[in-house]
Amino acid sequence: MRIIIVKDYDEMSSKAARIISSQVTLNPKSVLGLATGSTPLGTYKELIDLYNKKEIDFGSVKTFNLDEYYGIEKQNEQSYHYFMMNNLFKYINVPLENVNIPNGNAKNIEEECLRYESEIEKEGGVDIQILGIGANGHIGFNEPNVNFETRTHLVTLDERTIEANSRFFKDKESVPKKAISMGIKTIMDSKKILLIASGEGKAEAVEKTIKGKVDPKVPASILQLHKDVTFIIDKAAASKL
Numbered sequence: 506m507r508i509i510i511v512k513d514y515d516e517m518s519s520k521a522a523r524i525i526s527s528q529v530t531l532n533p534k535s536v537l538g539l540a541t542g543s544t545p546l547g548t549y550k551e552l553i554d555l556y557n558k559k560e561i562d563f564g565s566v567k568t569f570n571l572d573e574y575y576g577i578e579k580q581n582e583q584s585y586h587y588f589m590m591n592n593l594f595k596y597i598n599v600p601l602e603n604v605n606i607p608n609g610n611a612k613n614i615e616e617e618c619l620r621y622e623s624e625i626e627k628e629g630g631v632d633i634q635i636l637g638i639g640a641n642g643h644i645g646f647n648e649p650n651v652n653f654e655t656r657t658h659l660v661t662l663d664e665r666t667i668e669a670n671s672r673f674f675k676d677k678e679s680v681p682k683k684a685i686s687m688g689i690k691t692i693m694d695s696k697k698i699l700l701i702a703s704g705e706g707k708a709e710a711v712e713k714t715i716k717g718k719v720d721p722k723v724p725a726s727i728l729q730l731h732k733d734v735t736f737i738i739d740k741a742a743a744s745k746l
């Protein structure tokens with residue numbers, strides 16, 4: 506486990522972008538695992554910047570997102586499809602046929618989860634998975650009291666997640682109660698993991714993840730068992746370490 510503590514959000518974002526960019530330089534056909542939420546926004550801005558400076562070429566890259574809300578259309582502004590398109594994909598040259606995000610609106614969710622897993626497998630697995638962390642210690646939407654053995658599956662969102670994500674919706678009631686998420690097993694199969702965390706609100710989750718025991722109550726704590734995981738944490742998020 507590599508822990509890099511940085512000054513602030515901006516430094517976290519530029520360091521994370523540099524790591525992703527090196528990955529793509531070393532292997533232009535890299536399979537990137539991507540996250541949504543506030544944490545990676547700065548990283549995505551930096552990546553767009555590197556792309557504009559011709560320092561990174563996404564032309565042969567494949568991407569797999571961690572999760573998508575259940576029962577939401579791709580065009581919906583709250584969907585993670587919309588988020589990814591408008592915060593990254595439309596500004597870089599990744600071919601859209603190389604982009605994968607679970608279809609939260611699939612008729613048969615079980616089939617969709619299996620399909621997603623087999624697409625990842627077909628590409629030889631994720632080379633580097635970017636993760637944020639929930640204040641409750643979740644990764645992807647693998648909520649506390651997680652089963653560490655799961656692959657992509659339908660999850661019921663934790664009350665704290667609904668509360669936290671309500672900032673993107675008109676009210677708490679509008680937040681979907683379920684989502685499709687890569688499971689812990691899927692995440693742990695990634696060759697490399699890069700977890701980024703910023704702000705005091707994440708300090709407790711970061712502390713439990715890094716210093717606590719591996720515990721299903723803190724889903725991210727399983728990362729202690731991954732052989733190539735890097736945490737980039739700003740001072741505020743590292744304040745309890």
Ligand code: F6R
Nearest residue numbers: 540541542543544637638639645
């Ligand atoms: C997003 C995801 C979540 C977020 C986490 C932190 O695809 O899977 O685990 O990374 O909820 O969200 P932010 O970054 O908004 O604090």
